[in-house]
Amino acid sequence: MAHDVRVVTEAELRAVVALDLETVDVIEAAFAALASGRVVMPPILSMELAEANGEVDVKTAYIPGFDGFAIKVSPGFFDNPLLGLPSLNGLMILFSAKTGLVETVFLDNGYLTDIRTAAAGAVAARHLARSEIETAGVIGTGVQARLQMKAAHLVRPFSRLLVHGRDAAKARACAEELAAELGIEADAVDAETCVRESQLVVTTTPARDPVVHADWLHPGLHITAMGSDQAGKNEIAPEALAAADLYVCDRVSQCEVSGELEAAHAAGLLMDRTPPELGEIVAGTHPGRTDATQVTICDLTGTGAQDTAIASHVSTRLSGAGTLVRA
Amino acid sequence: MAHDVRVVTEAELRAVVALDLETVDVIEAAFAALASGRVVMPPILSMELAEANGEVDVKTAYIPGFDGFAIKVSPGFFDNPLLGLPSLNGLMILFSAKTGLVETVFLDNGYLTDIRTAAAGAVAARHLARSEIETAGVIGTGVQARLQMKAAHLVRPFSRLLVHGRDAAKARACAEELAAELGIEADAVDAETCVRESQLVVTTTPARDPVVHADWLHPGLHITAMGSDQAGKNEIAPEALAAADLYVCDRVSQCEVSGELEAAHAAGLLMDRTPPELGEIVAGTHPGRTDATQVTICDLTGTGAQDTAIASHVSTRLSGAGTLVRA
Numbered sequence: 320m321a322h323d324v325r326v327v328t329e330a331e332l333r334a335v336v337a338l339d340l341e342t343v344d345v346i347e348a349a350f351a352a353l354a355s356g357r358v359v360m361p362p363i364l365s366m367e368l369a370e371a372n373g374e375v376d377v378k379t380a381y382i383p384g385f386d387g388f389a390i391k392v393s394p395g396f397f398d399n400p401l402l403g404l405p406s407l408n409g410l411m412i413l414f415s416a417k418t419g420l421v422e423t424v425f426l427d428n429g430y431l432t433d434i435r436t437a438a439a440g441a442v443a444a445r446h447l448a449r450s451e452i453e454t455a456g457v458i459g460t461g462v463q464a465r466l467q468m469k470a471a472h473l474v475r476p477f478s479r480l481l482v483h484g485r486d487a488a489k490a491r492a493c494a495e496e497l498a499a500e501l502g503i504e505a506d507a508v509d510a511e512t513c514v515r516e517s518q519l520v521v522t523t524t525p526a527r528d529p530v531v532h533a534d535w536l537h538p539g540l541h542i543t544a545m546g547s548d549q550a551g552k553n554e555i556a557p558e559a560l561a562a563a564d565l566y567v568c569d570r571v572s573q574c575e576v577s578g579e580l581e582a583a584h585a586a587g588l589l590m591d592r593t594p595p596e597l598g599e600i601v602a603g604t605h606p607g608r609t610d611a612t613q614v615t616i617c618d619l620t621g622t623g624a625q626d627t628a629i630a631s632h633v634s635t636r637l638s639g640a641g642t643l644v645r646a
Numbered sequence: 647m648a649h650d651v652r653v654v655t656e657a658e659l660r661a662v663v664a665l666d667l668e669t670v671d672v673i674e675a676a677f678a679a680l681a682s683g684r685v686v687m688p689p690i691l692s693m694e695l696a697e698a699n700g701e702v703d704v705k706t707a708y709i710p711g712f713d714g715f716a717i718k719v720s721p722g723f724f725d726n727p728l729l730g731l732p733s734l735n736g737l738m739i740l741f742s743a744k745t746g747l748v749e750t751v752f753l754d755n756g757y758l759t760d761i762r763t764a765a766a767g768a769v770a771a772r773h774l775a776r777s778e779i780e781t782a783g784v785i786g787t788g789v790q791a792r793l794q795m796k797a798a799h800l801v802r803p804f805s806r807l808l809v810h811g812r813d814a815a816k817a818r819a820c821a822e823e824l825a826a827e828l829g830i831e832a833d834a835v836d837a838e839t840c841v842r843e844s845q846l847v848v849t850t851t852p853a854r855d856p857v858v859h860a861d862w863l864h865p866g867l868h869i870t871a872m873g874s875d876q877a878g879k880n881e882i883a884p885e886a887l888a889a890a891d892l893y894v895c896d897r898v899s900q901c902e903v904s905g906e907l908e909a910a911h912a913a914g915l916l917m918d919r920t921p922p923e924l925g926e927i928v929a930g931t932h933p934g935r936t937d938a939t940q941v942t943i944c945d946l947t948g949t950g951a952q953d954t955a956i957a958s959h960v961s962t963r964l965s966g967a968g969t970l971v972r973a
Binding site for chain 1: 648651653655656657686687688689690691692693694695697698700702704706707708710715717719721722723726729731735736737739741743744745746747748751753755969971972973
């Protein structure tokens with residue numbers, strides 16, 4: 320039986336949804352749902368295309384009470400910049416949770432992933448960072464470095480920003496852009512200064528060796544590590560994870576195979592405990608930061624629940640946007 | 647960077663691709679590629695939506711030498727017929743294997759899955775059934791029962807068909823339809839007669855208890871079991887699998903968790919051997935049927951390699967079909 324499928328492009332999506340507090344609240348609710356234990360979220364499907372220096376991940380989750388569920392496909396092809404193309408791409412599909420029919424195809428080139436990922440950083444900052452942040456730091460200089468700092472500024476309006484990147488010119492450009500956009504002071508610095516002088520740090524790199532060392536931790540620091548999303552990636556030294564007063568996963572089962580927890584376990588650390596999940600802290604079933612001097616770390620690998628939440632949210636805003644195809 | 651994505655509907659696909667010998671050859675080549683060991687085919691992503699009596703599977707595979715790879719989403723929502731909707735649905739997406747960019751979205755409602763699944767049945771019949779088939783039998787009366795018999799008739803042009811279904815009226819309707827379409831004699835019969843009087847049988851049911859018993863096997867019989875695709879499903883009695891001269895999987899790693907091999911292992915049978923895969927027989931690296939009196943069984947769970955093969959094949963036939971969306 321033929322039915323209408325809406326096909327929406329990145330440009331059409333950018334016109335109706337942005338990284339704002341409403342988006343942060345939508346993603347926060349998805350984390351709370353995850354903590355309920357009623358969300359169905361299978362392991363990520365992951366395929367490597369070694370010949371093309373590429374990989375593709377597929378994520379999904381069913382959140383009870385939601386009318387739809389998303390399936391999100393994220394290809395990463397790391398030689399694309401040589402062709403003038405971005406490394407990351409993909410699309411998201413929203414299905415009816417009652418009939419399984421395809422409702423909307425979001426040809427978003429990864430835009431919805433970008434904002435739901437940044438929004439998760441804001442959720443972590445809201446629940447784990449100190450209430451007052453003067454200086455924020457970011458390690459990495461790409462799209463997520465910018466979006467994570469914009470998201471953090473929504474919930475913790477810092478006045479000073481420190482940016483570290485391996486390429487100093489890129490770090491300066493990132494700092495200048497964010498200074499102008501957020502109306503704050505910003506500088507490019509070395510990694511150690513970035514961490515030591517900030518109260519809130521986000522790491523956004525594909526590093527395979529830690530970019531944050533344990534002896535840089537200081538009272539009151541919160542770190543969100545969002546770069547690791549594949550086995551072998553590692554941004555935070557295992558000893559830092561072990562030294563933190565509170566280490567939180569978005570999903571333990573994902574962090575132990577593709578997040579910071581993987582390297583910690585490989586180093587024989589954090590073997591004796593199951594870390595709390597961000598959703599438990601959002602839902603209030605596990606304490607978050609309990610005083611201003613604690614060191615907290617949040618490990619984000621990205622969840623299908625965020626994809627279902629952002630796709631469902633956007634679908635309510637589309638009005639007539641997109642192309643209807645009678646399928 | 648914006649690029650054109652082609653969106654193609656089921657009706658547009660039906661106009662350019664059908665279940666024919668060319669399609670069978672395309673799927674046969676995919677099986678041969680699987681046997682090469684160079685295909686990358688991750689485990690199926692599977693999610694249950696118990697509240698809606700639904701499930702969704704995602705399959706993919708990268709076949710070296712192919713310009714694209716498909717990701718296929720198959721929702722099955724088994725209360726849909728109460729709403730006047732088919733249970734099975736879904737879509738397929740073809741990505742560039744060089745850049746990961748989305749090239750084509752096939753809003754096929756499962757049509758490409760239907761024909762690539764039936765084509766796999768023809769590949770099994772071509773390599774495992776006797777060269778001369780007088781009577782073919784099918785258990786089940788749905789879309790795949792019809793397509794499997796049409797596919798089998800392409801490679802083994804039988805003159806008599808026996809159909810068994812739990813609903814005798816549906817079995818008669820299926821037999822009449824296929825008799826008219828294939829120009830053969832066809833009758834609705836009980837399951838035992840269907841198996842005992844046929845040289846080629848295909849089972850197409852969602853059975854959780856065997857519909858084919860071991861004492862019905864007879865010299866020269868070939869059975870293709872294509873219904874089981876989830877844990878707990880089981881069409882062929884484990885004793886029949888053990889008694890066959892040759893038992894072949896489409897993919898051993900899938901059959902042992904969601905095919906006939908799962909029930910056989912649960913019964914303590916076939917524990918001492920790794921069955922050959924259909925691709926090895928197609929490629930000639932494992933013998934198929936070696937004489938007309940052997941009993942052979944092929945277990946099809948459905949592979950991502952078939953999806954990549956059919957999507958790549960169809961994409962060469964589209965010419966200007968579909969809607970171009972600048973994404």
